[in-house]
Amino acid sequence: MEPILQTKHLQKSYDGSHQILKDINFSIKQGEVVVIVGPSGCGKSTFLKCLNMLEPMDRGEIYLDGKSIEREGKNISLYRQKVGMVFQSYELFPHLNVMDNLLLAPRKVQKRKKEEIQKEAETLLLRVGLWEKRKAYPRELSGGQKQRVAIVRALLMHPEVLLLDEITAALDPEMVREVLQVVQELAKEGMTMVIVTHEMKFAKAVADRVLFMDGGIIVEEENPQEFFVYPKTDRAKQFLNTFHYAALEI
């Protein structure tokens, strides 16, 4: 099967000197879930932002459905509609209630009919258990609820690929579970996703493939069973050990 989203020789540096991504070659197939793990500052989040074209790349190409994506122009908007993103800090628009948050982009960007989107939004809100919050403002929601709304907002654009950037990092453990359940359900339904996370149990459960990044490169790429039980590189072993110790300390 041809990859749906692909990067070739992606490079990114800040201030022209500090290279944060060094020649990343990445691909994901339709319906696949790729989880990216790695220490803080290894370039995971920057990679997702580059994939969404929120950060300009220094070099490299991005391909969607086999077609190279231009870095400028109105095609970027079309590309971003197909490659949605959910952020760590939810980023619901605070001046709009939940339903208006959900309707804004489909109406203004995709010019779809309000009634049609509203119906779909209500169905999705029901699924994530937030239908009764449709008229609430973001400040009236808990972190977990905000994040579930943010996921629904991205889904309403009907993306081909969903990028999730540490979506549980700012949540309490209880809320982490409710958000991860939603993501797991999406994975079961065949949603193509690239997930950056520090939740190793979740990564193991949801991933079809795990990428371990460090120092701006993909150090290891394996299926989750192999990666979490028999990591090949010392760096990956060292990284996973910190989680085992952390788990023991708890």
Add this chain to the structure above:
Amino acid sequence: MDIHFIKENIPLYVEAAGLTVRIALIGILCAFLVGLFCSMIRYLKVPILKGMVQGYIELSRNTPLLIQLYFLYFGLPKIGILFSSEQCAIIGLAFQGGSYMAEAFRSGLESVSKVQKDTGLSLGMTEKQVLQYVVLPQAISTSVPVFCANVIFLIKETSVFSAVALADLMFVTKDLIGIYYKTDEALWMLVIAYLLLLLPISILSSVLERKVRYAGFGNTSTVSGK
């Protein structure tokens, strides 16, 4: 205190207050538009214009309204540009207020985080749509308290309009003092007239600020679901 004198001259004050309100309304509306325009130029970093806007803001904020009015009313006719008293007052208020409004909008625009803009873009919005639907509504609502303070400040500034022969509240007061020497009565009426003009606006501002805060603009605090 000559109550009879006060009663007799109330219509004069009402008429002058009407003029003050009219000039203030038009001037503040123009100041709002000037401020919005200037803040957009600075936000979008438009070359050349950005520098001109900065120059205007510095000039406007660092010179008193009275001097600006003198320049408009007495200075410009020397080069053949004539404005009436009313026009001078409106232009002066827009010139002075525009820079204050621009600063209010600037603080509002800066309060919208980059991730909010990124979120809009990640949903496929164009830069213009992000500005229109995400940034501006939040920026304007964040600016409401400063904006309200500016409105009150600008209405108070209208007390210098008499300097360009505009028959406003101050002008009427000075006139009555000059003609009848009823200083106490005239000044009390002036104070009360300004209070009657400004108090409702102050109360309205507080209500507006509370309403905006209630709607959650720019408020990121977390409250458990109802």
